[in-house]
Amino acid sequence: MIRLLAAHRGVAALLAALVLSVSLLVAALPRMLEASYDEGAQRLLSNSPPQLTSLGVVLSTSYYAEPLGGIEQIVAKDDDWRTELPPALRQVTNAEKLISVEIEQQRILNRRNEHLTLAWVSSAESAVRYVKGRPPGPRKGNRFDVGLAAPAAAEVGIKVGDVLQLDGFSAKVTGLYEPVTGAKAFWAHYDSLGRVIRALPVGAMEEQMYLAGLTDGDSVATMNTKRTYQWFMTVKSGAVTARNAEAVRSGVADFRYRVSDSGSGISLSTNLDRLMTQFLDRLALTRTLIAVLLGGLIVVCAGTIALAVRLLAERVRGDLALMRARGASLRQVTLMGTGAAALMAVPAALVGYLASFAVPGPVTPIVHIGPALLALAAVGFCAAWVAGAHRKPLDQRRDDIVAARPSPRRIAMEVLVVALGVGGVQLLRTRGLGTDDPLLSLAPLLLALAAAVVTLRVYPLPLRLLVRLTARGRNASSYLGLTMAARAAAGVALPVLALLPALSIGAYGSATVQGIDTAQRQAAWQMIGAEIRVEVDRDIPTRLVEELRRTPGIDAVVPASVGPITADVGFRGLPATVVAVDLEAYRRLVSGSPLTLPRAPDSGALITRGLSAMSSFDISWPKQMSVVPKGIVTSFPGVDVAGQDLIVVPAVAGKANTLLISGDAEAVRSAVKAGMPSGAVIRTVDGALDGIAGEPLASALVTGLWVVTLALAVYALIGVAIAFVSRAPERARAHALLAVLGLTGRQARVLTLLEVTPLLLLTTCAGVALGIGLPALLGAGVDLAAYAGLPAGTPSLAPRTPALLFAAGVALIALVGSYLGGGHAKSGRS
């Protein structure tokens, strides 16, 4: 067997290389993608504020509710809650306790517009460091000790020793503290303990200041007033993965059900389930898209490997036929042929599998199953092929006179594939792609196979017409080439079945990559609103605007004022966002970009529908003015209205907190730094795009699409090359005969080109048509906007150019290869 392989080492090495690379791809790509999915989950959690991701059991009591007891009892309650955690949540939560008790906010009677909240937090001693005074001690009668954040105390002018009069009790400031770096979870949850919160409540005439201070635990826990107990269980972001995200989501629902009790005021405060839902929705879409492409890749790889196995089986056919004639049984011959293929395929698959461990990422079942199935498929196909070829011992078949009749079984199979493909896509259109139904995600692939089957049936028709046409002409090359193509029709099934899905899925993949890129670019522009955006928390001096306009490298500057206001609508007013900008100048600034801006009305303002009922209303910022609605606007680039109304008014001279700029970002940075040393935030479209494209799920999808698309192209070309080489002996014989009759090298190349062109052309056309048609067929099932942060339902982008370029590239390389190969075959024989 080894000698048999040594005699055909070229083909055997090709088979081994193919199996190895496919095995590596099949094992490594899912690992890589799975790692990116995990990173996506972890990035989502780590980028979200900890108070949203942690599980907070909150108990709010009324005035007359009995206290839970002292601090000891409250801390012990944490263990009770943790026993209620479902296993999936228990695995992802930290053991660190974060427990607090606070009483409702009290007005400081001896100070103006100031309020104080007294709180005890379990790990405060490790999160704060007293810089003045001492930590608060136990309550003495109606007087509490309180520690305040030093910066906050300084801001409102409170010193150590001050006594703050509250409603029915007092709080003496015994110490001032500063936050300890490293206690991130503490400060994320109890940010109010470190700063003064300023707000203008509805109905208030003056700004109010809210302070929070630390006090003794038992003192606050036993106080007869409204208390809020909180037990936080923080989440280990690294522990949440794509594989346990679903369990975590359902675990949160389960935990909420177990702990919530509206009667006693216990609720679960967390956004973890919503974050997980958001992640899982995108993950499902990503996985489905990848499944479509991976399915295509696996079929194409399987087809290419089948071609290589067939080539090997054809090469050893003579040897095996001799053995068969010398008395080898079918089992012996099949074992010999299959063993030879297995000797190459199995170690190659194993090496590919082991090499995949060099790729970082979690090991999913497909990592083990993929290479094993691949090796099994290669060996199985070889066994079937060899057994079929040597079923009868006579090698010299009378192929010249015995023609195969179309088998009813094959026709039934073809009808089934076509029906499954069409039916699957119809189901997909109605049910959407993100349904997590693995069979449904195979529908595009089935459709590609159906198209291949139809192509195989249709292929001879134009060929016959061409042969008839060329038969009348005087050019022998074209007639002979097309006739050879027609004679080869019986052996093209496998190449077409590999090539067409490769072209269609590859074209679809390249169009999707381009679509995502376009969507991300659009989202980046939508997020920033201009090539460069400068935002300042105060008014920008006019001279800086003028200076920027004069700076070389800066093309245009449009000043704008963007900010929240309370529109004078109704009794309490209506919160809204105002944009004051010269719309025409802004339109000129972003012309040529993906942004579309509304036209400026002749006079008046653009408003959202929520304000459209008003004939006019007043606003006090950027200046006091009366707004007369003249048009409707739904959104505005670079402005996040967060569900509130939007008012776009003409620019107010001399008032701007935002600059919209086109030009060189570095020039803007240096000019802004010179004119305004602090407080300016500069954002660019390129920066935003990097952020969007760098998002793990999006980048995983794009990387996956690229890898799969390129792999499809490579395997499609290898498939074509193998199909080409398979017919090489026959072609060389024909060329040698024709060379005797006067065939030139150029004619031989043309002959070969014409032999392969009809099939390649028809398959390419069918593949590209399907690849371009797939986005339309899949319809709203694939919403690429989700990968760019664009609103759902943004029309899917399906550019045709990349698909055409992909297919044209593959077809061109194949044709050039066959042209050169044709010349080689001729020269090799002459």
Added chain:
Amino acid sequence: MPSLADLEAQAGVTRPAFGENAHILCDNLVRIYKTEGSSRGSDRSAAVEVVALQGLDLLIDKGELIAIVGASGSGKSTLLNVLSGLDIPTAGLARVAGMDLLSMTSRDRLRFRRSIVGFIWQQTARNLLPYLTARENVTLPMRLAGRKVDKARADGLLELLGVAECAARRPGELSGGQQQRVAIAVALANSPEVILADEPTGELDSDTSEDVFSALRGANRELGVTCVIVTHDPTVSEQVDRTIGIRDGRTSSETLRRTSQDGGVIAEEYAVLDRAGRLQLPRDFMNELEMERRVRLELERDHIGVWPADREGEPND
């Protein structure tokens, strides 16, 4: 006049069946290749039949060395493929060494190929696996048959065929004649009863052909194996005891050779008369006498006269 008792006794005597004792028997052997005509669309075409063998009769005794000759397409190779068990006849009777080739199961057929027949093809390279040595090639049929590898027998066969020095060489290192002699050794590896050779000297020059034929004849004489050689080569066909001509899928003639008393070889060519009384007249005889469609037969005391019919349909005198 025989009495009634005599006639009764005569009728009761069992007469030997046709070819009952023959080592190779073909009786009215037919092999038809068919194309399956398409009935769809413009590809409509009728089914085509090619009758490669059309009622062939052949009897070969054990230990005989015979040659089969005939024009290209006359059915020689088809006959050999049938006799080797590689092809299955459509109808008739074919028996080799007592095994009925039409009713054999696939297991029987495998055993037949392993133990009963050995085969030699025309293409020297096709007879041997290129990556095995001559000795390994000879032992290959033993391995395939699941027998113990008998290297001594392999060496003995190579010795008998005059290629003992080539035992450790691979086919690529052997001349065409040596390759064919090794191929004969391979065919003889499992001690078959019949050797079938399809143009074994077709790719060789006359001197080498002579060597290869001598090797075959040596095997025939030394081992008593029946040899059937399909050939175009006169150096082969003129040296065997019997040469059978095949025309249009039937045996048409037999040439018998015997050594005269003075040591010369006397060859006598006979037309073959089948059991139905059919006879093929040599084509050149027919052409010479312009015989076509009809002939006139006349039964004489010890022979049958064949005359061409005259133009009016009357026999010539």
